[in-house]
Amino acid sequence: MTEPILRLEGVHTFIAQHHILQGVDMAVMPGRATVLLGRNGAGKSTTMRTVMGLTPAGRGSIRLGERDITKARPYEVAQAGVGFVPEDQAVIYSLSVEENFRLAMLSENEDSWRRMDTIFELFPALKKFWRSKAGVLSGGQKQMLAIARAFVGDHKLLLIDEPSKGLAPIVVDQLIDSLNHIKEHTTIILVEQNFHMASHVGSDYFILDDGRVVHQGLMEALVDDRPLKQKYLGIA
Structure with missing residues (x-):
């Protein structure tokens, strides 16, 4: 049986006096795209930041494969093969697309540059603006740059x-x-409010x-579950 690529067990996260994550249990299987859903403030982004070590867990455990990363620093999590595209994109506008x-x-190696061929196929605008400052890109192009930057690295997640x-x-389409x-090449965890995209x-x-x-399962089942979507997501 395939083992989870990421497992959270009883994870609690505190930000100042606020108890944000209150015992999150989650097993993410490799080779799939897993979506975290919920209303604003439910703890989705905090879960991502806790995995990355940006908002460390106060209690519980986080394992990446067989490795315990509960107390790992963000750069250690990244070195272990986890890429992160934050909500604010983290694109450096004053640098060119190439420099980003x-x-x-x-490390600049053959595999990294081979992925660039795929990236240019997926995001042709990035090739067009290769020498341009990232700040001149549209909002959608900046988001594409942020995702493509993460994909170009050798990330397992x-x-x-x-x-x-x-x-x-x-x-969005x-x-x-x-x-x-x-997702055919890399396991994805996605936080997304847009249910069409999710x-x-x-x-x-x-x-x-x-x-x-509070609930988990296959996305195809959730699509047809109107009461569950209405209860937790506010959509029919």
């Missing part, structure tokens, strides 16, 4: 937080196509509510 990619590469936020529907291609990318889902996982 070079910074993202842990990609955490992507709210990629569709503020984007036009046509750009482009991102859906790109993420569906990327349902067209996700294989599995976890619903968080008040800092706990």
Whole structure:
């Protein structure tokens, strides 16, 4: 039986006096796209940041394969093979598209540059603006750059937080196509409020509510479960 690539057991996270995650249990299987769903403030982004070590767990355990990363620093989590695309994209606007990619590469090798061929196929605008400052890109192009930067590295797991936020529907559809291609190569965990995107990318889902996982399963089953979507996501 395939083992989870990521496992959270009884994870509690505190931010100042606030108890955000209250015993999160989660097993993410490799080779799939897992979506974290829930209303605003449910703990989705905090879960991602806790995995990355940016908001360390106060209690519980986090394992990446066989490795315990509960107390690992963010750079150690990244070196272990986890890429992170935060909600604010973390694109450096004053650098060119090329320079953003070079910074993202842990080492410039044949595999990294081979991925660039795939990236240019998925995101042709990045090739067009290769020498341009990232600040001149549109919102959708900046999001594509942020995702592509993470994909170019040798990551076994990609955490992507709210990629569709503020984007036009046509750009969201482009991102859906790109993420569906990327998940053929890398395991993805996606935080996404746009259920259209979540349902067209996700294989599995976890619903968080008040800092706990309250439901999980296959995305195809959730699509047809109107009462569950209404209760926890506010959609029919």
